Amino acid sequence: MSAPPPGAELIAVAGALTPVTFRRSARAKRISLKLDPASQGVVITLPERATRRAGLALLHAHEAWVAEKLAALPCPLKLAAGAHVPVHGVAHLITPAPGARGGAWIEDGAIMVTGEAAFLARRVADCLKRLARQELTARAAEKARLAGLKPKTVRIKDTRTRWGSCAPDGTLAFCWRLVCAPGFVQDYVVAHEVAHLGHMNHSPAFWALTESLTPHRAQATSWLTNNGPELLRIG
Template sequence: MKNNELTTEMVPVQGALAPVAFRRSVRAAKISLRIDPAQGGIVITLPPRASRRAGLALLQTHEAWVAEKLAALPRALPFLPGAMVPVHGIEHVIRPVPAGRGGAWIEGREILVTGEPEFLSRRVADCLRRLARQRLTALAAEKARHAGVTPRCVRVKDTRTRWGSCAPDGTLAFCWRLICAPEFVQDYVVGHEVAHLRHMNHGRQFWALTEQLTAHRIAASAWLGTHGPALLRIG
């Protein structure tokens, strides 16, 4: 297994099979495990010389904790006809339009999807990613003007551990699933990352600038703490 390469297998955890992804990392000093809420499974990170067997031993040691965390995960929300998917925190129903053309788009509180059923999930995801790119890019540009900074670029990605990030070169990246969260949550996450363009830390000046850029720090942090795991189960 190469560095950062993932191999996945099904492993019994207290009588139920669960997906376990093994990840090799040269930066890992010891074996670790975490729950992946997006996939509803387990990730075991192995240092270069650690064996898969050692990773499974760690899993067995914490089997009760892992089973409890897996059972507490929100229900997955796949993109299927009739599914209710939040956009800006407001539920929209997926409605197929088999004879239509144009992929997928939103009208009122519906996500209309054209084409054959096997393309529906991908087209809904593409639609939401497109909306996320438009919304978060515009929001970042607006807040950057207020802060007197300029991002190198804004990317929308399928991130699993962070809602947003700011790279040293000024690139901002956001999880596309933020488009499913209420607008005040989007506002806070973007404001937080734009503030990092000036302060690459979490010191007093950083938080002072963040609070100039967004008024939703406390409410949005609380919302993500409660609803973030469910957000990662969408799609």
């Protein structure tokens, strides 16, 4: 098991101690359960008036399902020499280049990394974050222009449970691991969050705007359902 995230509790689920994080949400209308691939745990989202006890009751009512899904999660993919990490959906070999300079960069199907082995993981992650910031920011700006909207800013985050978000103030945020997914997946996620600049809900108008910005909704959501948990285990 990975280290429990800050604030998580270890709770017995189907006989195994499992990290469980409770999150309060003013926007949530009902209690929900979500797997956290990074910690191999569970996130319970509570509406403002829901109690922790009610959240636990939902967890225990579905603990067989939760245990089954947690057991099926892929193993972590460490950023280490010799590992293959996807970039735009294509596997790239992490290749040390100790005699070179420049940190880390992508070249001919490889992620080249300079310096000592102790700094390799951080340098690879920094390389992917830079790429995500460059490409996702540009994609968001173009889609916002097409929609006649303007984000306040675009941020790249190290999230493990969601690919993107849109704050009420117009700030868009994306998980850096999104750059590991194929281009059509990135296109859909960015379009989805840009559409929230116009509609902070999932109304028919929101979906109509999303689908006017990308043709990849069905294909991308299917891909994320099947492959997203694996990407969230990178790093």
